Amino acid sequence: MKTMSRKSVHNPAVDRRSFLRTALGACAFCPPLGFSLVQLAPSMSESLTKEQRDSMTPSQVIDELKKGNERFRTGKMAPRDYLAEKRSSAAGQYPAAVVLGCVDSRVPAEIVFDAGIGDIFTGRVAGNVINDDMLGSMEFGCAVSGAKLVLVLGHTACGAIKGTIDDVVLGNLTGLLARIKPAIPGAKFDGEKSSKNASYVDAVARTNVVLGLAEIRRRSPVLEDLEKKGSIKIIGAMYDVATGAVEFVG
Numbered sequence: 342m343k344t345m346s347r348k349s350v351h352n353p354a355v356d357r358r359s360f361l362r363t364a365l366g367a368c369a370f371c372p373p374l375g376f377s378l379v380q381l382a383p384s385m386s387e388s389l390t391k392e393q394r395d396s397m398t399p400s401q402v403i404d405e406l407k408k409g410n411e412r413f414r415t416g417k418m419a420p421r422d423y424l425a426e427k428r429s430s431a432a433g434q435y436p437a438a439v440v441l442g443c444v445d446s447r448v449p450a451e452i453v454f455d456a457g458i459g460d461i462f463t464g465r466v467a468g469n470v471i472n473d474d475m476l477g478s479m480e481f482g483c484a485v486s487g488a489k490l491v492l493v494l495g496h497t498a499c500g501a502i503k504g505t506i507d508d509v510v511l512g513n514l515t516g517l518l519a520r521i522k523p524a525i526p527g528a529k530f531d532g533e534k535s536s537k538n539a540s541y542v543d544a545v546a547r548t549n550v551v552l553g554l555a556e557i558r559r560r561s562p563v564l565e566d567l568e569k570k571g572s573i574k575i576i577g578a579m580y581d582v583a584t585g586a587v588e589f590v591g
């Protein structure tokens with residue numbers, strides 16, 4: 342599937358480094374009038390450098406994620422050389438964001454944001470729930486490694502949300518779903534409140550994302566402090582498994 346998608350892109354005007362690099366083109370390279378993005382081609386297969394990542398603001402990272410999702414959603418993904426990205430990132434990584442997503446096979450963050458190796462940290466757990474280990478991973482990504490954004494990525498038609506609505510009891514899943522439970526009374530919804538109602542399931546998923554953001558700030562003074570200083574942003578989003586679109590929330 343990856344090969345097919347890459348072969349489908351033949352437009353040389355597509356900026357290979359468009360993910361997390363558009364903003365850099367304006368500052369790090371300061372291209373003079375008439376400078377073509379194609380001129381950057383020799384280095385277009387490399388992962389983000391520290392200088393590139395550090396020169397971005399949290400808002401610019403969000404903008405690049407939005408652009409990456411737009412490329413994915415419209416089938417205009419940037420041509421990508423994973424082996425070159427592997428080589429350029431082997432000596433060090435400087436990802437711009439930490440994404441906490443669901444294990445759902447339909448929501449791979451790197452793909453739906455058209456990002457490459459070394460561009461983003463990705464943590465995945467059913468229902469994109471917050472726990473101590475995920476918080477520790479976010480703190481590593483931002484406070485130690487220097488990422489500018491924490492993104493909690495929920496999605497439509499989430500099985501973990503449906504299971505929570507249905508009060509599923511099964512092994513260790515029971516405890517995991519308990520972390521999603523607060524989203525049920527928290528969701529404002531008029532209509533049939535059942536796992537068979539897709540609109541209700543998505544409303545609970547969205548509430549779960551918003552509560553997750555509050556949970557991060559409440560349980561991680563490290564991240565809350567970085568956010569207050571403007572060093573990072575903590576934001577949520579919902580991915581639509583039918584349309585491929587990401588809508589940012591909170």
Ligand SMILES: [Zn+2]
Nearest residue numbers: 443445499500
């Ligand atoms: Zn899910």
